[in-house]
Amino acid sequence: MRYTTLISVEQLQALEAGGTPHMVFDCTFDLMKPESGAAQYTEAHIPGAVYANLDTDLSAPHGVPGKDGQVIVAEEDGEPSSGGRHPLPSREKFAAWLSSVGFANGMQAVVYDRNGANYCGRLWWMLKWMGHDAVAVLDGGLQAWQAAGGAVIDREEPAHFQSNFVAGEPLLALATTAMVASRLDQPGQTVIDARAGARYRGEVEPLDPIAGHIPGALNRPFAENIGADGKFKPAAQLRAEFETLLGGRDPASVVHQCGSGVSAVPNLLAMQIAGFEPTALYAGSWSEWSNTPGLPTRQGANP
Numbered sequence: 001m002r003y004t005t006l007i008s009v010e011q012l013q014a015l016e017a018g019g020t021p022h023m024v025f026d027c028t029f030d031l032m033k034p035e036s037g038a039a040q041y042t043e044a045h046i047p048g049a050v051y052a053n054l055d056t057d058l059s060a061p062h063g064v065p066g067k068d069g070q071v072i073v074a075e076e077d078g079e080p081s082s083g084g085r086h087p088l089p090s091r092e093k094f095a096a097w098l099s100s101v102g103f104a105n106g107m108q109a110v111v112y113d114r115n116g117a118n119y120c121g122r123l124w125w126m127l128k129w130m131g132h133d134a135v136a137v138l139d140g141g142l143q144a145w146q147a148a149g150g151a152v153i154d155r156e157e158p159a160h161f162q163s164n165f166v167a168g169e170p171l172l173a174l175a176t177t178a179m180v181a182s183r184l185d186q187p188g189q190t191v192i193d194a195r196a197g198a199r200y201r202g203e204v205e206p207l208d209p210i211a212g213h214i215p216g217a218l219n220r221p222f223a224e225n226i227g228a229d230g231k232f233k234p235a236a237q238l239r240a241e242f243e244t245l246l247g248g249r250d251p252a253s254v255v256h257q258c259g260s261g262v263s264a265v266p267n268l269l270a271m272q273i274a275g276f277e278p279t280a281l282y283a284g285s286w287s288e289w290s291n292t293p294g295l296p297t298r299q300g301a302n303p
Contacts (some may be wrong), residue, residue, distance in 0.1 A: 003136035005273050006232060007110055007150040012138060015108065022108040023101075024049040027058070027120035028142070029113065040114065044152040046145060050101050050160070053112075054262065055095055058122050060089040060213035081174065082283035083291075085207070085260035086122075088174070094126060097168045102160025105132065105168075112138035112145070118227050121265030123159055125281060131168020140231040172268075173280035175255045177292055180282050184215055184296070190249045194258040194267045195286065202299035207259060210290040212222065212299040214257065222263045225270040232273055239274035251276045257285040 003011065015022055026049040027035035034055050034093070041051045042059035045067035054059055077110070081088035089097075103109065109127055117137050127135040138145065146152060183189035191214050198204045198221040205211035227233045233241075240252070249272065258264035261283035271279055289295055 002070060002134040003108060003110070004133050005136060005269060006139045007136035008139055009144050009224075011149060012110055013150070016112075018107060018156075021106055021108060023106070023108055024138075025052045025109065025111045025120070026050070026121055026142070027052045027054065027111055027113045027123050028115065029054040030115075037119075042156065043154055046112070046141070046142070047151055047153050047158060048114075050103075050157065054086065055251040058089075058094075058126060059086040064177055082215055083177065083288035084262065084284040085287040086262055086283075086284075087288055088126070088129075088261070090130050090281050091130060094130065095165050098130075098165040099163050102163050103165055103303050104163040107134070109135035109233050110138055111135065114139045114142045114228070116223060117141065117232070117266050117269070118222065118263050120261050121269055124269065125172060125265045128171040128278075129174060130165075131164055131171055133171055140229070143230055170188060172278050175280045175282040177282075177284050177288055178254060178297075180214065180289075181239075187250070188253050189255055190246065190253045191255050191257060191282070191287070192245070192264075193217040193219050194222040194264040195219070196215070196221050196254065197261070201301060208287055208290040210297055212290075213286070213295040215296050215298045217257070217298075218245055220267055221255075222258065225266050231266040232270060235274050238270045239276070242271055242274060243274065251279070254279040255282050256280065257289075258283040260287045261285045 008184050015156045024046050026045045028040045038051060038053060079090055081090055099284045105214060111123045113120040120137055124135050124137050156213035193200050197219060200213045225232055225238065256264040256279060261281065265282060268279055268281055
């Protein structure tokens with residue numbers, strides 16, 4: 001059995017007991033203290049879990065601006081697949097990283113964090129983007145694992161043998177700034193912004209040069225997908241909430257964004273849990289949009 005959206009603690013335990021080829025990834029991170037994610041992983045993680053660092057493993061280097069203003073990226077890193085604060089690495093570079101940690105095409109991937117699925121969703125999406133469908137988020141994260149009596153260890157894991165992960169056709173769509181801009185105010189596109197309401201409305205902006213949101217975007221903060229128990233809300237509840245948000249708009253038209261393409265993924269995942277067809281991710285998000293000259297912005301509440 002393949003798990004493609006969520007996996008429970010009990011299902012993961014059964015997977016491990018049954019000897020199914022799989023790999024667990026700990027994606028714990030902290031935007032304000034980037035070094036603390038690896039430290040938290042070292043202090044306590046699921047036995048055998050590989051640490052996936054948002055900045056160094058799941059993002060491309062930001063590069064160094066040259067004299068003409070263009071960003072210089074080392075040749076071995078390849079051309080990033082998106083812009084923004086957390087640009088996607090090239091598919092080739094990401095496949096090389098997966099191979100370096102021993103992940104193979106025939107494995108089930110299980111991803112988790114301590115952050116309400118905020119950061120592990122990035123790896124879930126990236127594996128789908130690489131054509132790998134057998135990837136699931138551990139519902140409730142490390143907290144649910146520990147609450148169920150799951151063991152944790154406090155040391156580095158031994159290195160895995162090199163594998164040869166081969167990328168396939170993307171299973172999820174990646175939207176670019178040009179694509180989103182060309183479809184503004186058209187019925188074929190509905191942008192959903194996963195940032196907190198105050199940032200969406202433009203009342204505060206701690207990171208980017210312009211406050212506000214993409215014109216026409218709807219707002220659903222990503223934390224609204226998680227219930228009081230720390231797990232994703234039931235599928236029927238998620239479906240009802242998204243249908244209310246969309247207000248009759250076509251779910252297939254949805255493009256998800258946030259600040260840098262990371263916290264938008266829980267919304268995208270929640271829609272799939274709710275039974276909607278896969279939707280698109282604008283990975284550059286507000287950090288790329290607001291830094292692109294000439295693009296319109298809006299402030300205020302939902303349209």
